[in-house]
Amino acid sequence: MTTAISITDLKKTYVNGFEALKGISLEVQQGDFFALLGPNGAGKSTTIGVISTLVKRSSGSVKVFGKNVDTHVYDTKLDLGVVPQEINFNQFEKVQDIVITQAGYYGLPRTLARERAEKYLRKLGLWEKRNDRSRLLSGGMKRRLMIARALAHEPRLLILDEPTAGVDIELRRSMWEFLTEINEGGTTIILTTHYLEEAEQLCRNIAIIDEGLIIENTSMRNLLEELDSQTFILDSPVEIGTVPNFNFKDVSVCKVDNKCIEVTIAAGRNVNEVFAELDRLGIEVSSMRNKTNRLEQLFMSRLNENGLK
Amino acid sequence: MFANHKYIAFETIVIKEIRRFSRIWLQTLVPPAITIALYFVIFGNLVGRRIGEMGGFQYMDFIMPGLIMMSVIQNSYSNVVSSFFSQKFQKTVEEVLVAPVPNYVILSGVIVGGMARGLAVGAIVTMLALFFSDLRIEHPLITVAVVLLTSAVFSLAGFINAVFANSFDDISIIPTFVLTPLIYLGGVFYSVQLLPTFWQVVSGLNPIFYMVNTFRYGILGSSDVDVYWAFLILGVFIVGLYSSCIWLLRNGKGIRT
Structure with missing residues (x-):
């Protein structure tokens, strides 16, 4: 089986001296639905930041589908879709334009970009809102828009950093169904979440990160069997x-x-x-x-x- | 990344930039047009009639190229600085940073967006100038070349300002305390020949002085500076600023932690 992501001895110390990652190693197999759990400040978002190149690592290496993110920048970024924790789209832009623009960054021609925008906005229940300014969307809709945007170029690996934070239970369950569907379609998913029920329901494998170290890395089944x-x-x-x-x-x-x-x-x-x-x-x-x-x-x-x- | 993918990414950034300043046209296109129209009315028309000639031309004709250039400089700069800083501030810059877009494509897209606004405002101001003066362009190629290069220089400068800015105050300090004085002392309103020798030498240290005068040469056929020297200065600035911007992007200054 191909390894979707391979992290080796990853360390990150911020300029203020905070050691966010103290040497983590992790592998996620292609097709997996993987949970990366940990308390606030454990290093989950830093790990995602390093994978997506938004955070400069101090040492260690990251490979996406066997390719180093430093030497195969184009291929690794093309394989990757990231849904960040914080809303990071222009809130004055129209919903549809946000997805089309993102597709354009990945080199998709305008016609194909429009098709992809329609496909994912429909799947995520945002098509009716396509001409609305994104700031007018509810919190849950904004999160779904970020998922649609991340999928515009149809990446093989999707990383979601707390995608259901602040989302009501009904909407959360519909997002779970959608994520399960795209995972079954072959997309590898890495999920960080504070809703442990969500991780238990969706994910097959799990890593727990605390204070910049991986303290558990196993299958969900093995972990649950350890319950006394x-x-x-x-x-x-x-x-x-x-x-x-x-x-x-x-x-x-x-x-x-x-x-x-x-x-x-x-x-x-x-x-x-x-x-x-x-x-x-x-x-x-x-x-x-x-x-x-x-x-x-x-x-x-x-x-x-x-x-x- | 294939060449056509890079072009699509570039085009996407340019469209996004143009859409941004077009969407807020009441803030980006109208105010500079009104300001420059007032300059035409007050300095060119009312005061200018009493001044008579400057550098061998009617005062209105003399200041017109400088005022057009002033609007191009200010708007190219402010478009890039405000757009890129806002992207940093709102973290929307992450959209393009996670995508496989080379740094030079990101930079070129943002710079062309800035140039588009500078040239759009320049075109509006030029049309307004037609109400006050009979516009004749003596050297069209030089006129177009200098306005494009100047707009590129100040778009690049705006990018550097945006990278280093940490607050909205930081994006107004350079335009207020550096750019505006340099423009006003760059021979927009007077011929440098009027100044004492010492101040003529000091004016020679101001790069905007060369840009304004070369643009004036393109339109009126007369200049206080050597045009070839001016193009050399513009070239040096573009190479220097472009290299600096690429270095800043590569090192993630202000955009990657």
């Missing part, structure tokens, strides 16, 4: 009397309120057995949900471990 336990909130349609006494040592139960209990189940314990036990105890369950997002639980534990080092 999961806590579920169970709702009952009828009142639960006393806290039930479970026969299992690796399951703990506590009462949240008269119609709700919290059950913590250790990894490896069959959930069916827990439900059978609940049934035996006469507890009827009408709904069930995770107390916290599974990835969030792991993410916090990794950050805590890193903080203790």
